[in-house]
Amino acid sequence: MDSKQFKEAATSAIDEIVNYYDTLPDRKVLSSVEPGYLRKILPSGPPEKGESWQDIQKDIEEKIVPGLTHWQHPNFMAFFPASSSFPGMLGELYSAAFTAPAFNWICSPAVTELETVVLDWLAKLLNLPDCYLSTGEGGGVIQGSASESIVTCMVAARDKYLRETTSHLSGEEQEDAIAHKRSKLVALGSDQAHSSTQKAALISGVRYRSVPTTLENNFALTGDALLKTINELRSKGLEPFYLTCNLGTTSTCAVDDFCSITKALKTAAPPGIGEIWVHVDAAYAGSALVCPEYHHLTSHFGEFHSFDMNMHKWLLTNFDASCLFIRKRKDLIDALSVTPSYLRNEHSESGLVTDYRDWQIPLGRRFRSLKIWFVMRTYGVEGMQAHIRRHVKLGDLFHGLVKKRADLFTVIGEPSFALTTFALTAKDGENREEVNRVSMQVYEAVNNGGVIYITSSVVGGIYILRVVSANELAEEKYVLNAFDIIVKTTEEVRSLNITNGSNGVNGVKTANGVNGKVHQELVEEGGAKGLGEVTDVNGLAK
Template sequence: MEHAKDVANGAQTPQSSGQHTSINKPQDPMDSTKFREAAHAAVDEIINYYDTLPSRRVLSSVEPGYLRSLLPSGPPEDPEPWHEIQKDIESKIMPGLTHWQSPNFMAFFPASSTYPGMLGELYSAAFTAPAFNWLCSPAITELETVVLDWLAKLLNLPDCYLSRGEGGGVIQGSASEAVVTVMVAARERYLREKSEGLEGEAREDKIAHLRGKLVALGSEQAHSSTHKAANIAGTRYRSVPVHLEDDFALTGRGLRKTIEDCKAKGQEPFYLTVSLGTTSTCAVDCFEEIAQVAKDYPSIWIHVDAAYAGAALVCGEFQHHTAHFSAFDSFDMNMHKWLLTNFDASCLYVKRRRDLTDALSITPSYLRNTFSDSGLVTDYRDWQIPLGRRFRAMKIWFVLRTYGISGLKAHIRHHIQLGELFHSLIKSRSDLFAETEKTTFVHPSGPAGPGARSIHE
């Protein structure tokens, strides 16, 4: 209190008299030397984990809530040594893991993980930055643009998806995130087009009227992310029927009928998800037929969800699927599913990047800078819903360079061969039948009787 009075009365303090008090930086519990030791220990443990994966039980054996009883009620008051922390990985975390990288893992779709991808994640963590615009770290933005152009060419995507034109690619966290991102862009583009020429309240009234009529479409086999995205975007969702005789693919006639039914009810279809490999049956929609329907409804945004099977496009024998993609507005595939890259690495391409930025760009004064204002750089914050973003291009760059085009093709073809082998084994069973599409399988149980066994067992 006396000190405060002295300051108020103009008395000099050590700072005001030119003197400086020392402020001691707290000691870092993990300096560079300790980090080197811990990193070596962590790498050794990771390598041992992968070496022993085949012998580990795939599914965890724990009960819900198991971990809380094994951990303290709060964080430690004082620093703990790394070796104590590392011990808890094997004793507390490992029992609760399902080992997706195990060769014995047969559920869902694959989740890729490779050593080059891990190294990319390590560098990304070291260079951590929110990277919302070019100026944050130019290399983060520019490497993403370059590697996604590499990938687009590798997948045989049309030139309209390359950054040298009006399109380009951006890394999203998941295919679901990609769907909601492009659906928002589709909604805003549709409303902008339908209210063109109006101003003020007349425009607002028109948009408000249209919003209640918007409906997003996807086939009955489309991933649930499209329905979820419609909920987030505040629009209706309607599924388009598909049939066994069409291999569960969305057809042009089915799409046209659904669009006409919607319009007859006063609804406005503005968005459609088509699939290259659906989750349930790996169905491939009839892209040529859909492209023909699209000519009659140019305001409908068409998005290609190729989250899993899109990886097969690296092989020439599957690239015929992309022949009509130039008629569509966006395309997404997950490198983290089948293309040797650690989660997350969902690669979204748009034919007109302006459609994204018009919907998602908001620039307060604290985000403005000379480079962004020039229009000569890419600010990926305007291509996504979040502001900040990770340096995910690094691991993709490492994977593409480490494996090369030949290695990626060999990886996919090996899995196709395994799928064909498994197909032949299944077909040899008289008590089961299978609907197969390359590397996914559906095995309905055969009729009840001697020797029949329910696949659900």
């Protein structure tokens, strides 16, 4: 493909991408393909002779798109959003054009320096303490995901703890002490923390323990619970060295009690040798910090060691763009820097430049700061704030609707950051196990209906449904329609369970309707009663 052919192909590809976004509401949000569908329709190997772009492009719509779950669809209300924007796409295009592994400053100075600058912009916008800026001892670095950030920080925390607690020793004596201590190290996270903390512990070769939370505390980690766990571990001869705190847990978007955690750690592990590294995982909810009304949440972050948020979740930037901020960059560099002779150069040796290879586990890295730069400049601070506030308002709308139907639903935990989590309200004589079973039936029936896509979780033994509408195409009419579908599905499942006994005819399959598709017709029946008409927003004809 020469430059002329590339220009023609790129123009055609962009036209198709624009059309994809323009027609997203007319598509079904979930793919209906069976596992292994693609192998059956693709050849057994690559072509002997190259194909034309026209032939390749037609396979996107015919073979790839049918197997996509459309995360940018306005009816995608599952998990957390995965942001996408046209400025972000343009950043990816330029990054691909300028492609470089960029492990050292000299590989492409602009790649390193733009990352440093835009992450300082972001740190200030998020109201992070000045200690996280590159102009001091800290700084930011773009990682692939929040999970990657956690394992990177845990490795740094492990090495820091072992190095400092054995600093009075030397030689083989120190090596033996480190080996002994390593077997006793424990990483901590609340029982609501993302599984990436437990996985990071596996990778780091340390133990993992979770700290219990309660519904009474909105599933937030508290200092008292943390202190109790630390004391129990130490009584067994174990050594806690790392903690993941949450600004927005995965299941309910709970915010840990940073104030009481700070106080507990000052008692149990004061700053200095033997301190516990505290990492704040704000993968999704951290984006809300662009709005001043959330700035109070960062007041204790100067006491912590690292903070991470994903711009690719809620802040208009295409995957991947996980922004890790470190209070003392030396802690990362000491743990992760390896400099063989072939990586040495005068600029790195001078100490005047940043080599981000020492801030991460991989060596090479992409030019990811371009898309962040493009997004920030295109939307501006006001545009990013409006983006967050619009979704929070939609979340408040949905939460209000759920509360009005207390006969059907019970809100679990406080709604926050556009997310509402709720369970079915128990009927007379129902125990928790029975309510959970019916809640699961409702969840499965909603998704099998094929109109909207939501997710579920279990917190404190309660089976909950999660709804968050926070992508660029989200609108009030889709939120109203989603609530209407969930209400009608719940009423149908309840009715079937009453009519056919506790398990229904053929169990869950009956609750899902004929072939699991009964709820396709809900949209055609109209919108949420008393909330304005919502008609055929899903384009069911396609």
